[in-house]
Amino acid sequence: MTSEQLWNAALGELELNLSKANFTTWFKNTAIVLYEGHKVVIGVPNTFTKVWLEKKYHQAILKTLQQLTDRNIKEVHYQVEQSPFVRKTLGIPEPTPDITQKTVVLTPGASSHTATTSTRTGLNPRYTFETYVVGKGNELAHAAALAVAAKPGSAYNPLLIYGGVGLGKTHLLQSIGNRLIQAGKRVLYVTSETFANDFIHAVKSGEARKFQETYRNVDVLLIDDIQFISGKEGTQEAFFHTFNELQQSNKQIVISSDRPPSAIGALESRLRSRLHQGMIADISPLDFETRIAILNTKLQERQFPLPEEVVHYLGTIIQNNVREMEGALNKIIAMHQLKNIDLTLESIKRILAPLANAPARRSIVPRTIIETVAEFFDVKVEDLAGKSREKRLAHPRQIIMYLMREELKASFPAIGHELGGRDHTTAMHACSKIAEDIELDTKLKQDIQYIKERLYNQ
Ligand code: ADP
Numbered sequence: 532m533t534s535e536q537l538w539n540a541a542l543g544e545l546e547l548n549l550s551k552a553n554f555t556t557w558f559k560n561t562a563i564v565l566y567e568g569h570k571v572v573i574g575v576p577n578t579f580t581k582v583w584l585e586k587k588y589h590q591a592i593l594k595t596l597q598q599l600t601d602r603n604i605k606e607v608h609y610q611v612e613q614s615p616f617v618r619k620t621l622g623i624p625e626p627t628p629d630i631t632q633k634t635v636v637l638t639p640g641a642s643s644h645t646a647t648t649s650t651r652t653g654l655n656p657r658y659t660f661e662t663y664v665v666g667k668g669n670e671l672a673h674a675a676a677l678a679v680a681a682k683p684g685s686a687y688n689p690l691l692i693y694g695g696v697g698l699g700k701t702h703l704l705q706s707i708g709n710r711l712i713q714a715g716k717r718v719l720y721v722t723s724e725t726f727a728n729d730f731i732h733a734v735k736s737g738e739a740r741k742f743q744e745t746y747r748n749v750d751v752l753l754i755d756d757i758q759f760i761s762g763k764e765g766t767q768e769a770f771f772h773t774f775n776e777l778q779q780s781n782k783q784i785v786i787s788s789d790r791p792p793s794a795i796g797a798l799e800s801r802l803r804s805r806l807h808q809g810m811i812a813d814i815s816p817l818d819f820e821t822r823i824a825i826l827n828t829k830l831q832e833r834q835f836p837l838p839e840e841v842v843h844y845l846g847t848i849i850q851n852n853v854r855e856m857e858g859a860l861n862k863i864i865a866m867h868q869l870k871n872i873d874l875t876l877e878s879i880k881r882i883l884a885p886l887a888n889a890p891a892r893r894s895i896v897p898r899t900i901i902e903t904v905a906e907f908f909d910v911k912v913e914d915l916a917g918k919s920r921e922k923r924l925a926h927p928r929q930i931i932m933y934l935m936r937e938e939l940k941a942s943f944p945a946i947g948h949e950l951g952g953r954d955h956t957t958a959m960h961a962c963s964k965i966a967e968d969i970e971l972d973t974k975l976k977q978d979i980q981y982i983k984e985r986l987y988n989q
């Protein structure tokens with residue numbers, strides 16, 4: 532079994548035992564980067580994921596891998612895969628330009644493909660216009676992306692693509708990049724998270740110049756998931772300058788977001804107005820025909836035919852997320868290859884039962900905030916609503932109150948009510964305390980940022 536097959540099969544198992552939200556958040560962009568003897572190293576996109584996997588999911592991962600290898604695997608480690616910039620400043624040699632490094636673009640959905648991402652450009656050759664299915668829902672974004680790829684720097688600048696999770700934003704950004712690389716342009720693709728990490732790293736290590744060089748010496752800058760930049764003032768500032776510099780010299784900027792700019796909280800207004808100056812194209816959930824067309828394309832790519840009724844079934848149970856459709860396909864393929872299940876509608880329904888019955892993506896309500904914070908601090912939801920004033924509970928409770936106020940604009944009496952009927956003055960006090968502390972306490976600020984990312988990313 533290759534490491535890729537092993538990880539696909541493990542993801543398939545893990546997905547069955549975790550909530551959809553947890554699965555996507557923690558296992559997105561992971562891959563086995565080393566499988567040697569009794570040891571497996573799992574590549575993850577950032578330290579936060581590393582810590583979380585070690586803390587929360589290590590046992591489950593180890594157990595699953597052991598089951599799949601007849602107890603052959605004894606050790607599992609986690610390793611953050613570094614961005615091009617960090618590699619450069621740390622002096623880690625880059626692979627020679629033509630050799631791309633096998634790495635982490637293994638989303639649960641993308642898994643059965645060999646995912647190779649260039650560490651130099653951040654581009655994965657798998658995502659191209661040729662493999663993008665156009666239909667109702669994504670035609671506008673697709674057309675805008677094509678126009679930008681044909682005339683970078685002049686058609687629409689910046690181009691902002693927004694739409695829900697798993698609807699093909701990254702695919703479009705990457706398609707633009709891949710096409711322009713062919714045309715000899717210098718392209719750089721990063722997520723805003725990587726951009727932020729690079730910036731922080733640059734400030735810490737006095738490498739501001741190198742940072743500028745990396746990000747300004749390009750013809751095309753693709754920034755994925757800009758929403759993560761919200762609240763990070765220094766990073767927004769750095770982005771603003773990079774943005775201006777590139778735009779003034781007619782270099783193309785393409786940005787994606789999972790919400791419209793007006794809904795990205797704590798986005799500097801000058802940045803927001805810049806985004807509005809260009810072209811904004813949204814991707815809305817795809818219609819049934821488009822979903823079926825995508826499924827058929829993916830099956831062709833994998834050379835794995837499935838009966839039409841099964842394809843229709845998949846197109847019916849998964850409506851809002853192409854990545855999930857791919858995940859379901861991967862699971863079917865892995866189960867077929869590893870466990871030899873047959874490909875009838877009946878047996879496939881059984882495999883996919885957890886998916887079909889899963890609740891729709893949660894929208895943010897007070898309960899979501901309470902659950903997310905409870906999970907983050909590893910405390911019980913009931914205890915948070917309870918009477919105890921222990922510090923391990925009081926602190927998360929205050930954060931919950933603050934977030935309800937900030938994110939939901941809830942009234943103080945309503946906030947008190949949500950947390951076991953506390954007085955509105957308690958809620959007021961908590962909100963102003965956290966708002967003050969956050970200015971001085973970078974750890975707190977970071978915690979809240981992480982919690983927000985979780986909130987909006989489930
Ligand atoms: P997002 O960035 O919006 O969360 P992605 O671009 O990562 O979504 O898409 C999720 C998966 O679905 C990817 O593997 C992508 O190739 C696939 N996908 C999404 N939309 C399409 C489409 N229109 N045609 C083909 N594949 C698609």
Ligand code: MG
Nearest residue numbers: 700701702755
């Ligand atoms: Mg994406």
